[in-house]
Amino acid sequence: MQFNSYIFILCFLPLSLILYFLFHDMGKKKMAMTSLLLMSLWFYGYFNPYYLAIICSSIVVNYLLSRAMSIYRRPCLIAGVLFNVGLIFYFKYYDFFIENVNSVFGTGFNLRHIVLPLGISFFTFQQISFIVDSYKGETGDYSFLEYALFVSYFPQLVAGPIVLHSELIPQFRDEKKHRINFENLCRGIMLFSRGLAKKMLIADTFGKAVDFGFSQAALIPVGEGALTIPEIIIVMLSYTFQIYFDFSGYSDMATGLGAMFNLDIPMNFNSPYKAISIAGFWKRWHMTLTRFLTNYIYIPLGGNRKGKLRTYINTLVVFLVSGIWHGANWTFILWGVFHGLFQCINKLTHGIYKSVCDNAAKLPAGKVFAGIIKTVSWIITFGILNVLWLLFRADSVEQWLQILRRLFVLNLDVRSELIEGFRIPRFRYVLSALHLPDADNVVLLTGCALSMIAALLICLCCKNNYERKYKTDAVSLVFTWVILMVCIVSMSSISTFLYFNF
Structure with a gap:
């Protein structure tokens, strides 16, 4: 169900x-x-x-x-x-x-x-x-x-x-x-409703672009009709946001359901795209899986107690298990191996990174330099996550490599079918009123860009739902029931949560 x-x-x-x-x-x-x-x-x-x-x-x-x-x-x-x-x-x-x-x-x-x-x-x-x-x-x-x-x-x-x-x-x-605790019941309904909105209104919107993009990648991997550079970027970012809001939405709904029964379910998702390293990402993404792998595999293998080489081997083993756990495909195994390698690189360079940040903080404009370093670290981390999510979603390693190779073939076309899901009703009239180009493809591309920016801002700037204080005032209750009703009315077809497949 x-x-x-x-x-x-x-x-x-x-x-x-x-x-x-x-x-x-x-x-x-x-x-x-x-x-x-x-x-x-x-x-x-x-x-x-x-x-x-x-x-x-x-x-x-x-x-x-x-x-x-x-x-x-x-x-x-x-x-x-x-x-x-x-x-x-x-x-x-x-x-x-x-x-x-x-x-x-x-x-x-x-x-x-x-x-x-x-x-x-x-x-x-x-x-x-x-x-x-x-x-x-x-x-x-x-x-x-x-x-x-x-x-x-x-x-x-x-x-x-x-x-x-x-x-x-x-x-x-x-x-x-x-x-029954009416405060917990209200908090649970609020959490559940926001999680449902993440899934249905955000994740499923990005999912339309992902499904179309990978259907084209499967049918036409090379030659005329294959994915173009901007299409690959749109599909890649769309999946990055789809899996984020899909899994975040499920986690919120699970926590909200627990609250309705007065039961506290452990936090499993803590704004992972705010991480500035792969190690930081895994402290925020699927936190209970990370806890299980740490307590029941990494530590019994020796953890970091038996020297650096053994620590790196144990880390690679843990992420190999994580990749295998996610699915029976070489894409998941390779995805786990890559995350393990980047985790090891993070361990190797952590001392250097900390030293650079500490020295930068001592300069006259120390905060600015430290901020620049953290921004660059975030950009690199987010870029790695995007490329690896593409591998995670691909049907095969060969398909993933084929998509990456298409990034070096100069073609800037974007098919309207890919971005049709980002259409904003009557947005053409807004562009026309502002004396901006209002062709259909422009409307769709603008809607796509705005959706991407909005999703990124939510990921980076908003508190996650675990951190929010839920008040039972009129505004909160009205907002909750409005988004709940919108989701129920929009429930024309049931889409499966991505982690149901794992």
């Missing part, structure tokens, strides 16, 4: 809230949790009931292994990690592995064309963290109901954040959170 659908907003969410708090008001805590668990399973299995067998069996196996940990600690740890990794491998990477075996060795093994269950990368990582923490003796005496709800809780189930047991299960037990 999608957050941006009529059945979720008008039926599923109100029913979930009513049942959860009604049972708590009746003093039936287990019934309240059971109702939320059943609603979460309905949410997960809405499009494909087959998914329920996978997640339910995964929950049962992991819970039993955690309970047996007190007797067979190491065997249960190994079995738990192998089970969860094996589950991801089979459903997500089996065909990719067989394809590469056939390609390298000339074999003819059949592909199974396995349907990828939604959110499997998220709930398996979540359960790996639980198994490892159980091995360390850091988990409590949780009931099966508490554990099943922790894994399947619908706001974070399909696209994160990757929540730890210590962050969610104690909240299920906190009696202060069992009664």
Whole structure:
């Protein structure tokens, strides 16, 4: 089920809230949790009931292994990690592995064309963290109901954040959170509405240009009709903003939904395009994935405790895992490797950068020089992110390279089909009144440029929704209901969140 659908907003969410708090008001805590668990399973299995067998069996196996940990600690740890990794491998990477075996060795093994269950990368990582923490003796005496709800809780189930047991299960037990809190409810609706607007009104607009651009890149990679220089730049920036507002919107909606149930969901997105280094970007983008990779892979490998060379190797391993986690394609693997390399370069040059900034600050116009250095660092970082997002979105490494090669073929044409989604109604009359060119292509290009500038300003100048203070005054409430109604009216077709594919 999608957050941006009529059945979720008008039926599923109100029913979930009513049942959860009604049972708590009746003093039936287990019934309240059971109702939320059943609603979460309905949410997960809405499009494909087959998914329920996978997640339910995964929950049962992991819970039993955690309970047996007190007797067979190491065997249960190994079995738990192998089970969860094996589950991801089979459903997500089996065909990719067989394809590469056939390609390298000339074999003819059949592909199974396995349907990828939604959110499997998220709930398996979540359960790996639980198994490892159980091995360390850091988990409590949780009931099966508490554990099943922790894994399947619908706001974070399909696209994160990757929540730890210590962050969610104690909240299920906190009696202060069992009664409806109208302040939290209002804040949750505001967060949800703003996230929905990010997804539907911003991300989906840029997504139209991305879809058209890559459809052309797939059909006509070279020669007449191929993407031109400005078209590549438009497609690249469009995807950069699409994935930002899509994932940011989902994170806001998940946090808002949690607030409606009086549950705090950890921050997962912190204005990542404000970063002035790749290392800074990963401290802001998909923060709970970075936390998982740091705590459960980087640190166990030795972290930065075993010398510089080992630190760089551990960093590369972590980002290789991150790339593989995102998808079964060499584009994701190469994307992870590149991020790992830039992370290592950042570690190598951090001392020099800090020294230059400190020395610049001592000059008469120190603040100006320091500002220039940070601006240049941001431009380089943002440029790298754009090129790597293009790789992330490409169907193949070859397609990515082909698109980059087209940047050296002089052609400045822009097809109207690419930028049709940026059309501003009646904007031609504004240009005409200002005695500016008002040809249709000019209108579309101007709308495209204004959309890009507005998106960049939102990314760089606005506070993220986690940092905002939500007031229940008339202006805030009216604004919230207006954008919520606009989104609901605009819900003619349901577009999938990008991270549902991972």
